[in-house]
Amino acid sequence: MKPISEKPIIDIRHLVKRYDTGFTALKGVDLQIMPGEIFALLGPNGAGKTTLISIVCGTARATSGMVLAGGHDIVKDYRAARALIGLVPQELTTDAFETVWNTVSFSRGLFGKKRNPALIERILRDLSLFDKKDSQLRQLSGGMKRRVMIAKALSHEPRILFLDEPTAGVDVELRRDMWEMVRRLRETGVTIILTTHYIEEAEEMADRVGVIRQGEIILVEETAELMRKLGKKQLTLHLQQPLAAVPGTLASFDLTLADGGHALVYTYDTKGERTGITALLGALGDAGIRFHDLQTDQSSLEDIFVDLVSTKP
Amino acid sequence: MNLHAVRAIYLFEMARTWRTVMQSVISPVISTSLYFVVFGAAIGQHMNQIEGVEYGAFIVPGLMMLTLLMQSISNASFGIYFPRFTGTIYEVLSAPISPFEIVAGYVGAAASKSIMLGLIILATSTLFVPLSIAHPFAMLAFLVLTAVTFSLFGFIIGIWADGFEKLQLVPLLIVTPLTFLGGSFYSIDMLPPFWRAVSLFNPVVYLVSAFRWSFFGQSEVSIGVSLGMTTLFLALCLGGIAWIFRSGYRLKV
């Protein structure tokens, strides 16, 4: 999809994080995020998603490894790097007695930007917060607070936005709005990295998905490709007589030979209307191919997600 | 230099002052007035002049120092502790802002507030006693120097503390005794020689002595020594803060 020559906007190399407790939360993470994409970081509780984001954004220190944001080293050249990044943390933390307007304006100042009331107004309107602009944060609901945190992150016009579990504790309607907002932001060229526990959410939103488990990135894939693989199952037929090649009469099936011709592997789509198994077995009978055993396999990705889903809160 | 950020932090902290203006301003004024009633009016009647200065006037610099120290420490320590406690510190840590700018914002606001309070106490004092200031510019300079130094000290406490109790501990157990024993309400020359010598280990003595000099033109300790000791403490605090940011101590995991 993207030209290969394009430089990543976030470049993470061999990132290791060992906490003071001695626990290693990141075990040498390598990850490249391309400009303008929506990237979903998918992983169960405690996988290291927040740790990774915290290091890139500067709220935690790496034990070793390197991160570049927009080509700037996040430690040596932290001003240039951080100016590009907006962060919406997982935890809702707000100054209870501040007003919405002041807290969002404060964020803009903190990032070294000149006051711009028109922009703040537009951000608040986009997030349906404008009528609350003079309310103190303690007077807002949880979902509204989360939107305030997003407004704070957007107030300094970041080119990269980190959303750490943006839809946790958010109702269906707000979730829709949030996704809508993320898409709108992407149209303006903002790169978005979000974390989630839910494969469906990643599927809906992201251009690419990375799966992290126990401090390791175990997979990075374009969402469309991932969904294709996820939807696949394999049927393995152990043949009585080995075959040299897949017979031409079976060309319409997605078949490959394995085990030196002793096994025939049929790949099919579980999400398809029909699996084609009945037709295949009929065609095999017609072709006189006999088998003494058969088994079905889910792709290993499926296993990963079963794992993920089983640790879902 | 990210001046917008320094300004944002400074104004944010000052806004907190205005929101809590009752606690912030009224209570020191009331407690100062009480000191005047107790020490000035009640006890002062029975006191001779100290070094040619009426007792009521004599305690004004000490009272201002007392407030300046306590307020600088509590403002600055609370100012940085609270965002650590609530978690909102994440935003400051993720912003393109240097340690120096963070400190300038928080400590600048804390020091401004205590300087304002010092001046309010000075104004309140003139209602009780006739007062003239021998070296007004030196007085202001010491006011600012002390406020900044102890706000830096407060900043360190606010980072070190991991609970509200600890936040109160240092001011209560160390600063208050040192202030009361530091000659705020008496001249250390009035003490027996042994206790006078012990007092010279108390940094507050130098602050109060120098400050008193700026009012009355005379002091127990030479003004150069006072200035040197204050600057030394300032340097220690700056060193402590530099170490905190370099090591990430209690700021970053």
Ligand SMILES: Nc1ncnc2c1ncn2[C@@H]1O[C@H](COP(=O)(O)OP(=O)(O)OP(=O)(O)O)[C@@H](O)[C@H]1O
């Ligand atoms: N300050 C800390 N000190 C010690 N260990 C920590 C600290 N913060 C996180 N950890 C540990 O690091 C691991 C990764 O935590 P992290 O918060 O990055 O997970 P996560 O993927 O964001 O999980 P979740 O989906 O629950 O938010 C966990 O095992 C956690 O216990």
Ligand SMILES: [Mg+2]
């Ligand atoms: Mg997390």
